[in-house]
Amino acid sequence: MAVRERGAYIAYEFWLDGQYYSGTFNGKKGMPLCTNKREARDKVAVLRQKIREGNGPNRKREELKDFATFVDRIYLPFAERNHSSPRHAEFRCEVLKKHFAGKKFDEITPTAVDLFIAERLESKTVRKEVLPGGRKVNKKRSPTTVHKEVMLLSSIFNMAIGEEVTTKNPCRNLRKSTRAKIPARRKRNRRLSPDEERRLFDVGLQGRRGHLYDIAEVALLTGMRKGELLNLEPGHINFGTTVKTFVIDAEDVDVPPNWLIITESKNGKPRVIPMSRRVRRKLEALCADVTRGKYVFGSARTGGKITDIKRGWKSACEAAGINDLRFHDLRHEWASRAADGGAHAHERRDILGHSSGNMTDDYTHASPRSMENVMESVAGYLGAELPVTTKWQDKIAGRPLLGPAGRRQMPET
Numbered sequence: 001m002a003v004r005e006r007g008a009y010i011a012y013e014f015w016l017d018g019q020y021y022s023g024t025f026n027g028k029k030g031m032p033l034c035t036n037k038r039e040a041r042d043k044v045a046v047l048r049q050k051i052r053e054g055n056g057p058n059r060k061r062e063e064l065k066d067f068a069t070f071v072d073r074i075y076l077p078f079a080e081r082n083h084s085s086p087r088h089a090e091f092r093c094e095v096l097k098k099h100f101a102g103k104k105f106d107e108i109t110p111t112a113v114d115l116f117i118a119e120r121l122e123s124k125t126v127r128k129e130v131l132p133g134g135r136k137v138n139k140k141r142s143p144t145t146v147h148k149e150v151m152l153l154s155s156i157f158n159m160a161i162g163e164e165v166t167t168k169n170p171c172r173n174l175r176k177s178t179r180a181k182i183p184a185r186r187k188r189n190r191r192l193s194p195d196e197e198r199r200l201f202d203v204g205l206q207g208r209r210g211h212l213y214d215i216a217e218v219a220l221l222t223g224m225r226k227g228e229l230l231n232l233e234p235g236h237i238n239f240g241t242t243v244k245t246f247v248i249d250a251e252d253v254d255v256p257p258n259w260l261i262i263t264e265s266k267n268g269k270p271r272v273i274p275m276s277r278r279v280r281r282k283l284e285a286l287c288a289d290v291t292r293g294k295y296v297f298g299s300a301r302t303g304g305k306i307t308d309i310k311r312g313w314k315s316a317c318e319a320a321g322i323n324d325l326r327f328h329d330l331r332h333e334w335a336s337r338a339a340d341g342g343a344h345a346h347e348r349r350d351i352l353g354h355s356s357g358n359m360t361d362d363y364t365h366a367s368p369r370s371m372e373n374v375m376e377s378v379a380g381y382l383g384a385e386l387p388v389t390t391k392w393q394d395k396i397a398g399r400p401l402l403g404p405a406g407r408r409q410m411p412e413t
Contacts, residue, residue: 203321209316221375239284248270
């Protein structure tokens with residue numbers, strides 16, 4: 001047995017039953033902190049006894065080499081503390097644990113990951129699709145979904161490497177042909193036509209689906225995500241005439257008059273966006289309805305939060321005779337309408353809350369005035385069949401006039 005001073009800490013090393021053990025009494029990773037060699041020798045004696053009884057530090061390390069055990073004990077608690085949406089990690093981890101049950105990290109090879117991808121791509125979801133003959137079948141799993149699961153698997157391996165549980169990440173060595181099967185995202189080219197918009201709001205979002213009308217309208221007029229809308233509270237909206245300040249993660253975030261704050265975007269950061277006059281009138285009416293409870297789009301029946309709208313949205317599209325329209329497509333439509341109205345890429349980026357693509361983007365920011373102009377432009381959108389080209393067309397439509405370089409100007413109030 002050897003006990004040596006190493007800087008401010010004391011290190012040890014010894015052999016027991018042919019196995020070599022070493023470490024440092026530095027107060028980290030469950031190790032005690034020793035102030036002198038005599039205390040360290042006493043700790044080593046206790047450690048040797050624990051090893052003989054099968055309770056030494058190597059036992060815990062061996063247990064963590066099991067993939068499912070590591071996910072439960074290390075990764076998921078970390079996701080709960082640090083991820084903005086830990087629920088996604090939870091249900092995807094269940095998929096991974098089920099497939100790799102009983103396997104240690106070293107047993108999960110690139111070939112094993114390749115087989116996982118193949119099986120997931122062939123699996124079915126609970127969602128249905130209608131075939132030409134009218135027969136309903138379960139849809140095949142999206143390659144984008146499988147891509148997210150593989151990215152999570154890679155993150156787990158990276159954490160395991162950092163914790164010295166394994167040394168390699170098999171996801172880094174996948175074949176190009178395998179990676180090609182699971183693209184990061186599938187680009188959708190889905191626009192909402194004026195006729196579809198009319199049928200959606202006049203037919204689909206009526207009756208028992210009427211509670212989705214306001215959510216869809218505000219989504220189409222602001223580009224906000226579904227989760228951002230469902231989490232919106234009246235206090236997040238500045239209907240006043242002075243700036244409101246919110247403290248989020250120990251930082252002050254100012255919300256100007258006629259703007260609102262999204263306290264947590266997809267990237268975990270807050271952002272503020274302006275309201276068009278049309279959106280403000282809508283939100284004022286909703287906030288005046290005390291039956292909605294804590295949330296702007298809360299349930300009038302329960303007073304609580306609306307957790308999801310998938311079934312109601314699908315039913316609304318079927319009633320309106322609209323095919324292949326997702327709620328998230330309303331966000332895409334907002335971006336397209338903003339571009340039709342002359343909005344620059346950095347203006348759309350800042351309103352939508354997207355990340356910068358390069359250093360130049362990091363240096364380019366939209367002004368508050370220009371963002372307000374973009375919102376008003378989308379609020380007055382009349383469809384692609386009436387392109388905004390001349391001032392007299394804007395006058396006839398009762399929309400804000402175009403300023404220099406085709407930019408919309410807010411009318412004086």
